[in-house]
Amino acid sequence: MLGRLNHVAIAVRDIAAASKLYRGTLGAEVSEPEALAEHGVTVVFITLPNTKIELLEPLGPDSPIAKFLEKNPDGGIHHICYEVEDILAARDRLLNSGARVLGSGAPKIGAHGKPVLFLHPKDFNGTLIELEQA
């Protein structure tokens, strides 16, 4: 079921400083920041040869990463995203195995304009997993 690792998402307090670090110190290809108001984050994409890293900075009062940054003031790895071919088939397989899908269970349109679901970290070794229909 699991396909490519689509991205690793890192929550940061200051996306300008984090971009400078990845572009300068680490010598990576880093996009310009993009504000995604409907997702409550400003995002930067770091392009690696085989996948990408996404830096996320909170945007607005109800950002989904605000609490994470309260608990992890330096920032940290927030989630990993795996691609699946069919998000509904993936969801049903997970629910049949007893794993919990966050929210209503209906896929939402994610930051890349594709259907996504998030899985409960308690059911996956403390790891927040996003599934994205490739």
Add this chain to the structure above:
Amino acid sequence: MLGRLNHVAIAVRDIAAASKLYRGTLGAEVSEPEALAEHGVTVVFITLPNTKIELLEPLGPDSPIAKFLEKNPDGGIHHICYEVEDILAARDRLLNSGARVLGSGAPKIGAHGKPVLFLHPKDFNGTLIELEQA
């Protein structure tokens, strides 16, 4: 400087249960557990089409992931590993930028038999970064 994402490492309490979860529920290709006494971990490799996930379970009393699991009882993402062409050139570039390299600064031989270094999470958005000479 940064090359491919070599792997994402996830610390787990019970590598047999975590392997079953990835193989069964998530439908991924999962290797048999391998005890790496000199690294203080038992490791399992999950092969994705573009990179891999490594599950790490503590091995022995001085495991480098024991403290992490004390703080994160469910487990969690422990580090990410980026490939670099020349580990010594990478180290010197990092030190010249004021970033901290863990340990003596001399590369060690990592779990894949290649030279590796770890960078200080405080200097990289709370993320433990491993660099591996590809």
